[in-house]
Amino acid sequence: MKIKRVCILGAGTLGTRVALQAGLSGYQVAIFDIQPKALENSQKLMQKIVRQLANNSGLDDVAGMNAIAAITFTDNPNVAIWDADIINESVTEDPEIKYAVWDQFGKIAPEKTIFTTNTSFLLPSMFAEISGRPERFCAFHFHDVFYSKVVDIMPHPGTDPSLIPVLMEFGKSLEQVPVVVKKENPGYLFNSMLMAFIGAAGKLLTGEVASIEDIDKSWMVNFHMHMGPFGILDSIGLDTAWHVTNKLPDQASQRFAALLKAYIDKGKLGEKSGEGFYKYPNPAFRSEDFLL
């Protein structure tokens, strides 16, 4: 089948970015949100991203603005879903909200529509049945669309395998590297690895083996990266990291969760709150003499 029309559910950070990339890739796009204000902000964010891409990646500014102008921003479910070949759902990461959305759109979507969820930590099998078409339901998970260009394709046990190559091609057409997660796995592939090394960094810190700065330096210099684990945690958000870490039963994770909680209780959530392990907007690890 040929995907032409794309319906994005949820006009938050990720939904906005997916919708924009779909527009830039030549798809007909509708983006839905129940809050008109969210749709307004979504359009502004798209304009900001297009200007950034024009400055940094040589995107044609006019082509970008035209792509945004061609996108349908709507709070009307029937308008959003009209003639859609695929849904990519990015609504709030709350099982009850996602459940309600799939219940609603499962009933009104055209027969041809493929259903995909962009959930970060939940599993597609949680929403496959309520959508009414479990065999055409799959996770299709973006990272940030324009910087980390990878998309996870994660079927649940009832997904029709013929959907995988369709989603692979669709992912490539959106300039993403598609990877297949053959079994349901919370956090897909990257988050499993990310949280493992961040957990190891947390263990070094709570065990008083080394300082935040020295742990980050070790990672940055060895991997020639611009951030180490604590810089990464600041960008993820300490609250988000706490939600994951706190659920792990082992002692090291619990100790690290307690340390994260102490920061959170002081309002230190990371870059978004102005302070986490480092102070923003000019954290030490970005200064030129950090690695001297």
Add this chain to the structure above:
Amino acid sequence: MKIKRVCILGAGTLGTRVALQAGLSGYQVAIFDIQPKALENSQKLMQKIVRQLANNSGLDDVAGMNAIAAITFTDNPNVAIWDADIINESVTEDPEIKYAVWDQFGKIAPEKTIFTTNTSFLLPSMFAEISGRPERFCAFHFHDVFYSKVVDIMPHPGTDPSLIPVLMEFGKSLEQVPVVVKKENPGYLFNSMLMAFIGAAGKLLTGEVASIEDIDKSWMVNFHMHMGPFGILDSIGLDTAWHVTNKLPDQASQRFAALLKAYIDKGKLGEKSGEGFYKYPNPAFRSEDFLL
């Protein structure tokens, strides 16, 4: 104290590189090995590295060759240790050999000499006593000197704290980023984090969650790196990784160790044997279309 004269014990890959950097940084250097052939190879490796640095990093070729010419290559312990301000020991990663070396050099070293070991996985406390000067004994661990320019400074409980700033300055003068490992920790800082994320990658593979290639792609694209965990394993050597993984008691590590062992039993040790998870010299992950 001012370090002027450096004694490197062991003319293998790492000892050779540390000796060369010390020479390039203006120190008087002696490198010792019991095998004359190793000393010969060490000199050739230094010449090769100087040519590479001249091509890639703008090192002056003549200055580099002069630095090598000024280095004393010797199989005579008394020549090696003469007037040494510091020893950095990089002999074979075998506790008995290191023990014998520190017993020997502890007896003949000048009183002023600082003792440091470049061990990868052993602990300085294992050799501090036999060296005869535990308070002046510390781990000083390089990664690869010219690409990953970080040096771990890891005291044992009996190390005189005043040694740390001296080693920090010495590390910086060798163009390394010094990081302090405040407590003895096998694998220092980086290896703890490296093995954690590689273990997570191994778990994804043995759990049949995703393919080698897709796991690597996920890491490479998200972190903008040239290698993923399985490419990294190929460069570390599957045998080395097995030695570490096999010692971990948890089921996931044991399953991954068994998988590594199956590769090793087929002679697939990684890049050095021509094949590991990928085939060399042109592994798939280095091809231009790997991320398409």
